[in-house]
Amino acid sequence: MTVFAIFFWVCLTYYLILLFYYLVFGIVGFFESNKRNHESREENYEAIMSSSFTLPVSIIIPAHNEELWVRDTVLSVLRLDYPQFELIVVDDESTDRTLDILKELLDLQYVNNVYSDQFNSGKILGFLKSRKYPHVSVLSKKSGQKKAGALNAALNLAKYKYVCVMDCDTILERDALLKVMAHVQKDPEHVVGIGSFFGLANGFRIENGVVLEKRFIAVPLIAYQNLEYIRSFIGNRIGWSRQNAMPIISGGFGVWRRDIVLAAGAFDPWYSSEDLEFTFRAHDYLIRNGKRDYRITMLPHYVGWTEGPHTISQLIKQRNRWQRVTNEAVWRYRHMLFNPKYGRLGCVSLPYFVFYEVLGVFFEIGSVLVTVFGCLIGMIAWRMLLNFLMMMLLCQSLTSLIPLFILNRDYRLLKVREVAYFVILSFFEFFWYRWIIVWAKVEGFIQFFCGKRTMDSIQRHRT
Amino acid sequence: MNILHPQWLWFFNLILLAATLFFGAGIIIHTLTQELFVKYRLRKLVALSENLKRLGASPKATIQEAVQKINKQFPLNELIVLTANREHFIPKELSEYWREAFQEAGRMEQVRRVAKNGKNKWRRIEALICLGFLKSDPDVDILENGLDDPDDDISYYSMLALAEMKNAAAAGVLLEFLDRESFRGQKIVSLLEGFSIDISDQLLNALESKNPRVRYWALKLLSKFKPENSADRIISLATDPSPDVRAAACQYLGLMKATESEKALLARFEDPEWFVRMHAVRSLSMLEESKYLTQMIHLLYTDPSSYVKESAKNAVIHDMKQALPYLEHGLDEKDELTKRCCVEAFIDSNYIPRILDGILSKDRDIYQKQFQLLSKLIHSNIHFGLKKELMNYESMKRQKIIAAIREINSTLAEIMER
Numbered sequence: 001m002t003v004f005a006i007f008f009w010v011c012l013t014y015y016l017i018l019l020f021y022y023l024v025f026g027i028v029g030f031f032e033s034n035k036r037n038h039e040s041r042e043e044n045y046e047a048i049m050s051s052s053f054t055l056p057v058s059i060i061i062p063a064h065n066e067e068l069w070v071r072d073t074v075l076s077v078l079r080l081d082y083p084q085f086e087l088i089v090v091d092d093e094s095t096d097r098t099l100d101i102l103k104e105l106l107d108l109q110y111v112n113n114v115y116s117d118q119f120n121s122g123k124i125l126g127f128l129k130s131r132k133y134p135h136v137s138v139l140s141k142k143s144g145q146k147k148a149g150a151l152n153a154a155l156n157l158a159k160y161k162y163v164c165v166m167d168c169d170t171i172l173e174r175d176a177l178l179k180v181m182a183h184v185q186k187d188p189e190h191v192v193g194i195g196s197f198f199g200l201a202n203g204f205r206i207e208n209g210v211v212l213e214k215r216f217i218a219v220p221l222i223a224y225q226n227l228e229y230i231r232s233f234i235g236n237r238i239g240w241s242r243q244n245a246m247p248i249i250s251g252g253f254g255v256w257r258r259d260i261v262l263a264a265g266a267f268d269p270w271y272s273s274e275d276l277e278f279t280f281r282a283h284d285y286l287i288r289n290g291k292r293d294y295r296i297t298m299l300p301h302y303v304g305w306t307e308g309p310h311t312i313s314q315l316i317k318q319r320n321r322w323q324r325v326t327n328e329a330v331w332r333y334r335h336m337l338f339n340p341k342y343g344r345l346g347c348v349s350l351p352y353f354v355f356y357e358v359l360g361v362f363f364e365i366g367s368v369l370v371t372v373f374g375c376l377i378g379m380i381a382w383r384m385l386l387n388f389l390m391m392m393l394l395c396q397s398l399t400s401l402i403p404l405f406i407l408n409r410d411y412r413l414l415k416v417r418e419v420a421y422f423v424i425l426s427f428f429e430f431f432w433y434r435w436i437i438v439w440a441k442v443e444g445f446i447q448f449f450c451g452k453r454t455m456d457s458i459q460r461h462r463t
Numbered sequence: 464m465n466i467l468h469p470q471w472l473w474f475f476n477l478i479l480l481a482a483t484l485f486f487g488a489g490i491i492i493h494t495l496t497q498e499l500f501v502k503y504r505l506r507k508l509v510a511l512s513e514n515l516k517r518l519g520a521s522p523k524a525t526i527q528e529a530v531q532k533i534n535k536q537f538p539l540n541e542l543i544v545l546t547a548n549r550e551h552f553i554p555k556e557l558s559e560y561w562r563e564a565f566q567e568a569g570r571m572e573q574v575r576r577v578a579k580n581g582k583n584k585w586r587r588i589e590a591l592i593c594l595g596f597l598k599s600d601p602d603v604d605i606l607e608n609g610l611d612d613p614d615d616d617i618s619y620y621s622m623l624a625l626a627e628m629k630n631a632a633a634a635g636v637l638l639e640f641l642d643r644e645s646f647r648g649q650k651i652v653s654l655l656e657g658f659s660i661d662i663s664d665q666l667l668n669a670l671e672s673k674n675p676r677v678r679y680w681a682l683k684l685l686s687k688f689k690p691e692n693s694a695d696r697i698i699s700l701a702t703d704p705s706p707d708v709r710a711a712a713c714q715y716l717g718l719m720k721a722t723e724s725e726k727a728l729l730a731r732f733e734d735p736e737w738f739v740r741m742h743a744v745r746s747l748s749m750l751e752e753s754k755y756l757t758q759m760i761h762l763l764y765t766d767p768s769s770y771v772k773e774s775a776k777n778a779v780i781h782d783m784k785q786a787l788p789y790l791e792h793g794l795d796e797k798d799e800l801t802k803r804c805c806v807e808a809f810i811d812s813n814y815i816p817r818i819l820d821g822i823l824s825k826d827r828d829i830y831q832k833q834f835q836l837l838s839k840l841i842h843s844n845i846h847f848g849l850k851k852e853l854m855n856y857e858s859m860k861r862q863k864i865i866a867a868i869r870e871i872n873s874t875l876a877e878i879m880e881r
Contacts (some may be wrong), residue, residue: 047653116803136659186619186650188649384472405490
């Protein structure tokens with residue numbers, strides 16, 4: 001009875017703390033998003049566009065079997081409103097038509113280039129330069145070092161002080177780089193990394209790298225992923241950013257100061273995915289070297305759109321990898337946890353990763369199993385079980401609604417019927433979607449302990 | 464009370480349910496009202512923008528009258544928002560009329576009041592931007608005070624507003640601000656870049672500043688304006704105590720192509736900082752491509768920095784005829800970096816096809832010379848795109864070159880044959 005009661009109370013406390021955490025960061029995120037929205041409205045983008053002092057950026061797109069997306073992604077980058085940038089596409093030994101599409105689109109020719117590999121990023125198969133766009137080059141390399149290896153290979157070639165790292169299925173908004181770099185330009189000495197919100201492109205009408213119509217499709221699997229993206233980016237991340245405790249700059253779109261990336265040892269192919277681990281490493285490197293006044297920031301502006309898994313099995317595959325990389329990074333940087341040297345990162349955002357992203361899955365499964373079991377053996381009343389499950393459901397729902405409100409208040413991205421649909425969906429997430437994610441997390445945990453470190457790519461499916 | 468039957472959980476759930484439902488409904492209602500409001504507002508603004516566009520072709524007096532009317536019709540807050548975000552609504556060719564009408568509408572004092580003491584921070588910022596657009600000289604003081612506001616946003620947007628004024632007074636204030644907040648140098652110079660060349664004197668004066676960051680950024684900005692007769696002052700900065708300033712001075716001298724700066728640049732070849740040496744090499748190569756070949760080669764061989772070596776390499780390849788013996792010698796160097804730069808020199812100057820053509824030559828002397836060079840390149844163990852170059856030759860000629868390669872390195876010849 002006592003053990004049972006203790007476990008029950010631990011689970012209940014866990015959910016209440018989590019709810020409190022989300023509420024606090026929802027409020028912080030609200031103020032942060034409001035501020036960034038105003039900033040963006042009053043910024044003089046014309047002056048940034050016309051200045052030769054605007055910081056140039058090297059954009060890196062790693063591509064491995066991306067024939068469905070590579071054309072639109074590259075075109076969306078070429079259409080960016082930004083005065084000076086170079087684009088380096090890394091073809092990671094694609095076996096489909098990725099390289100052929102690039103050759104056709106960019107009018108590529110092989111060139112000789114002396115190349116010095118500082119990070120053991122894999123054998124280079126060839127350098128190609130675009131005849132059509134002088135600021136675009138393509139690097140063809142042997143695969144095997146994951147996305148991190150491809151990024152490192154491009155880092156060897158990148159010539160500008162800032163590097164923008166993105167995925168090959170991210171379609172950028174025209175002003176994506178401008179909005180992000182306008183923030184960097186305010187204080188380039190201290191802002192070392194910056195990311196921004198991006199959502200799912202599933203269902204969007206995209207032609208030649210331009211999003212013609214933003215149609216948030218109603219298929220629940222995709223809609224729930226959209227809701228998750230909103231919850232993750234606009235909820236906690238914006239709040240963490242305000243506290244300068246940003247634990248992740250997403251690999252889908254992020255800008256880093258190149259000197260910091262190089263000094264911290266570049267991206268590490270050992271991990272299942274590079275983004276979370278590198279953000280932790282950048283913090284670790286900067287703090288260990290006494291550079292306390294740096295900033296790693298997250299903006300709420302929507303800068304691009306990416307493809308989400310379209311089947312349950314693909315979703316499980318993706319989330320399984322996310323769980324593995326979370327475990328890997330948290331384990332690697334466990335010394336930061338509650339370490340005052342790491343400030344709010346160690347005391348606010350890392351604990352969230354440990355207790356929610358890593359251990360949360362056990363609380364979720366454990367709490368349901370224990371209450372159901374308790375109910376079956378008559379130790380817990382049915383009413384109590386229902387109460388408990390209802391609390392889990394409402395916590396989940398409320399944590400989705402707050403970011404949804406913030407996003408729509410400041411960015412008016414969704415129409416009324418879409419908002420209504422998301423609100424209704426949020427009440428049902430607990431009944432099935434949540435458990436798919438839990439399943440993926442459990443799988444990820446098992447594979448983490450089995451030592452699996454591969455970066456499984458999800459199957460592309462463009463409509 | 465049974466600890467597994469907490470009554471309060473039921474009440475807690477009721478509160479949570481009420482909050483969630485309330486919040487959910489609130490979001491939907493909020494979105495709906497916003498959508499309607501935005502539609503109404505947008506229609507109003509689009510109509511205004513369309514009318515203004517249509518006015519563009521009308522006579523001056525008509526435009527003035529219409530713009531004045533619009534200015535008087537709008538409530539102050541709306542007018543401030545509209546002016547601060549004018550790029551979306553007011554055609555550029557009408558901005559002068561808009562400015563005049565705003566000033567004549569007798570609302571300047573109200574705007575100034577909001578800009579000085581507005582309680583809503585963002586309204587205050589919009590008023591500050593508005594003052595910047597209106598370009599009224601007395602308002603420089605208000606914006607200057609805004610720069611020192613403890614709120615970072617007010618300070619930042621005061622800076623943007625000052626940049627809108629584009630006059631000497633605003634430039635002076637921004638340069639003073641640069642002295643106080645050097646970390647904002649990049650932003651400040653990017654704003655000052657939009658000013659006219661008239662601010663050059665102020666920039667030249669800023670070169671005397673005690674703050675090295677001010678000297679550095681003033682130099683950077685001057686290199687965009689390139690005022691006449693400034694070479695002497697820039698040459699003196701090539702010996703500045705700050706290495707950043709020395710590097711910027713070297714860079715500027717190259718851009719100016721001032722021949723009198725040759726000695727100053729040459730002296731910087733001995734600078735303790737690699738980036739100063741690098742800019743000195745680059746600038747000197749812009750002035751005189753071949754005159755200082757031996758000094759450049761010396762740097763290529765001896766400098767510890769790869770960037771300086773690379774700059775020296777880029778400088779010498781413009782005169783391959785003179786540089787060839789040195790570069791050939793460089794291929795035997797033990798220092799890997801020097802060897803790599805020499806190989807790069809052959810690639811960048813497009814000299815590899817000449818070597819291969821020499822291998823095909825019937826003239827024995829040319830053959831011997833180019834064979835020796837090819838041999839050194841191959842023995843350097845640095846990739847120089849041999850296979851790709853071979854693809855440009857027809858089969859017979861390719862075979863002949865491969866035969867020569869076989870004499871140097873049989874394994875490589877096999878790879879080339881494949």
